[in-house]
Amino acid sequence: MDKKKKKLLETKGFKVGSVDEFLGLSREESEYIELKLALSQSLTETRKKKKPTQAQLAKMINSSQSRVAKMEKGDPSVSVDLLVKSLLAIGVDKKSIAKAIA
């Protein structure tokens, strides 16, 4: 799949609402992006609720501030795996993850 497109859409401006078929995105592509955005948002929300800074969260999940920033920004270099692991690490359970992406 075209990385440019993905990068474009995962960037500011498209945080909210559905990206369905904005540009020739297939159903799978847009759902995948939406799913990642949902996880990103959930991570940001949860972190802010719980208090810590990106740097502190980074320590909890032994990662780095810059990677946390990328996660929260929906950077294409971040995998769903990492998002899920981070959410679990920060105390969000499966059920809540499911709710976030539903």
Next chain:
Amino acid sequence: MDKKKKKLLETKGFKVGSVDEFLGLSREESEYIELKLALSQSLTETRKKKKPTQAQLAKMINSSQSRVAKMEKGDPSVSVDLLVKSLLAIGVDKKSIAKAIA
């Protein structure tokens, strides 16, 4: 996290039910494993319902039969990303994915 443990638990025998604290697994670890297993199972189920063989599915998602087999078996070398992408490719939508892991 200990890869041996993960490998062990993701192997036959533990497809059903909760793996919580069987061996010293943390909450995050067990939830992560359970989440992956849920996706694996969902993939197998959906594929069988929809008809194609692993080889045919592999083509649809341009992967290979062997990797599909690993996905369905919950092999540790398979990422959540790939599982999610495969589910989406086979026609399962976000909502159903959410339901599967809830």
Next chain:
DNA sequence: AATAAATATGTCAAATCTGACATTTTGTCA
């Protein structure tokens, strides 16, 4: 039982993702 079809397992080079670091931008408070 024999054959074929489907699935499982092992391996590996190439591709992707990762933490870490440096640097820049944005936000906050005096």
Next chain:
DNA sequence: TGACAAAATGTCAGATTTGACATATTTATT
């Protein structure tokens, strides 16, 4: 305004994941 903290962005070597292939095992079909 300036100075300080938090967040964002770029880069990259090392780690992990990938498709592909070979091969073995299981399952169906005759």
